[in-house]
Amino acid sequence: MFSTRLGLSPLLHSSKQASSALSRLAIPRTTPLRLTLPSATATPRRFCSSHRSADNKDGKKDITMYLQETHDKVFENNRSWAAEQVAKDPDFFKKLEAGQNPEYLWIGCSDSRIPAEQITGLQPGEAFVHRNIANLVCNTDLNVMSVIEYAVKHLKVKHIVVCGHYGCGGVKAAMTPKDLGLMNPWLRNIRDVYRLHEKELDAIPDEEARYERLVELNVYEQCRNVVKTAALQQSYAENGFPVIHGWVFNFRDGLLKDLNVDFETILKDIQKIYNLTA
Amino acid sequence: MSSSNTFQYALSSNNAWAGYKAHQNPQFFPKLAGGQSPEILWIGCSDSRCPETTILGMQPGDVFVHRNIANIVSPTDINTTAVIEYAVVHLGVKHIVLCGHSGCGGAAGALSDARIGGVLDTWLLPLKTVRFNHAEELDAITDEKERVVRIAQLNVEEGIKVLMNNATVREAIAERGLEVHGVFFDIGCGRIRELGCGTAHKFPAGDHVVRGKHGQLVFGQDGEAEIAAAQ
Numbered sequence: 001m002f003s004t005r006l007g008l009s010p011l012l013h014s015s016k017q018a019s020s021a022l023s024r025l026a027i028p029r030t031t032p033l034r035l036t037l038p039s040a041t042a043t044p045r046r047f048c049s050s051h052r053s054a055d056n057k058d059g060k061k062d063i064t065m066y067l068q069e070t071h072d073k074v075f076e077n078n079r080s081w082a083a084e085q086v087a088k089d090p091d092f093f094k095k096l097e098a099g100q101n102p103e104y105l106w107i108g109c110s111d112s113r114i115p116a117e118q119i120t121g122l123q124p125g126e127a128f129v130h131r132n133i134a135n136l137v138c139n140t141d142l143n144v145m146s147v148i149e150y151a152v153k154h155l156k157v158k159h160i161v162v163c164g165h166y167g168c169g170g171v172k173a174a175m176t177p178k179d180l181g182l183m184n185p186w187l188r189n190i191r192d193v194y195r196l197h198e199k200e201l202d203a204i205p206d207e208e209a210r211y212e213r214l215v216e217l218n219v220y221e222q223c224r225n226v227v228k229t230a231a232l233q234q235s236y237a238e239n240g241f242p243v244i245h246g247w248v249f250n251f252r253d254g255l256l257k258d259l260n261v262d263f264e265t266i267l268k269d270i271q272k273i274y275n276l277t278a
Numbered sequence: 279m280s281s282s283n284t285f286q287y288a289l290s291s292n293n294a295w296a297g298y299k300a301h302q303n304p305q306f307f308p309k310l311a312g313g314q315s316p317e318i319l320w321i322g323c324s325d326s327r328c329p330e331t332t333i334l335g336m337q338p339g340d341v342f343v344h345r346n347i348a349n350i351v352s353p354t355d356i357n358t359t360a361v362i363e364y365a366v367v368h369l370g371v372k373h374i375v376l377c378g379h380s381g382c383g384g385a386a387g388a389l390s391d392a393r394i395g396g397v398l399d400t401w402l403l404p405l406k407t408v409r410f411n412h413a414e415e416l417d418a419i420t421d422e423k424e425r426v427v428r429i430a431q432l433n434v435e436e437g438i439k440v441l442m443n444n445a446t447v448r449e450a451i452a453e454r455g456l457e458v459h460g461v462f463f464d465i466g467c468g469r470i471r472e473l474g475c476g477t478a479h480k481f482p483a484g485d486h487v488v489r490g491k492h493g494q495l496v497f498g499q500d501g502e503a504e505i506a507a508a509q
Binding site for chain 1: 284285287288289291292293294295296299300306307308310311314316317318324325326327328329330331332333334335336337338339340341342343344345346347352355356357358359360361363364365368372373375380381383384395396397398400401402446455457459465466467468469470
């Protein structure tokens, strides 16, 4: 088993497809991308020579086996997770099946390192979740707008959290002067955030610090975008909730940083122009 | 628990979690900070009862995630499309898992004739289309819960078709054997099962696939530590 996983790395790294995918990347090497990851620590000593060619039959069989096994592992994990929950509380799934009553809407990044529930310790049923590239809330995106509307009007969540993270590949990609094809329309929204805060960002000499600040400002702007929605404004006027929070997750220590977004002020601010309560 | 308590709970719980993880493995966060290499792109429902990484028993770094109302894959939705593009081209994920679930509010909404209002009716249109295309089968199901389950499964099959026709996905299937799976999460028992659509036709619908212990096979950055723990 051990060998199967490790044996694959050099295969993929040497394959034509992998390098062509890599060459299509317009993002600097520092960005967290699959193919630039150091598998050096995981590079096998035993298997590198015999498994190198992606074209040979054994190699192909290896990939098939590997895909099957990595896939099966998920099902196996799921079974043991389900069994564990039942052992702890025999009615766990019965209660879940009865319905959801989450207090939170979480709008976060798709990044695999930020599973909302695990990092907050929230249980199944506690957080309604939308995750997209760079945790954006775009006015014309029916996908996220539907999520907000459903969470606020139908589930009546009390908190909406927009959670970004330092080291965001999407934010970095958007700072890169390159045509990223299908991703352009999406990432364009981050470029707009930069333009809104151009002076502040340009004044930061250190690139890393500038990038981290853009991550924070992006969260801030997306919080504003949530506040601009009719669903939020109407529910808040009527019920006094939900309230908005902007958080940033830091991989270095695993901690969430509360940006202390001033919800009341934002609401007052935007309603001069974006008031949709009537 | 009052709502402000829940909020404080999440923040303090994060503190505890971070401390625990770092204590368990001091390299955990430094490794995460180094980058991500997920092998799975998960497209699932926003429903709070379907936390993908938790129900898969996986760790941060393992699963790239998009979750929306009723796990709809709409061909012109730029949000989902950007996620797919990033995951398949830039991260090179090996599996795309599209997951539906029982008791889906979006699926129930599509079965109703009432207008939901706002933008939701438009978003749920693909599900409505599924409903009308399978009216005969769905109408024949007398149990309401079962009807919601069935339309949610048909919705996954429909989403898989859209995924398989996505140009980026097609290329990756042909060039490097990317696998696309349609699965279903039964909230009533916590189990996931394959629906037998996508590239994984070899799995008969309804079977739980289990092949021995793969504790040694671990996704993502935390591979080494998990291998040790599993042995």
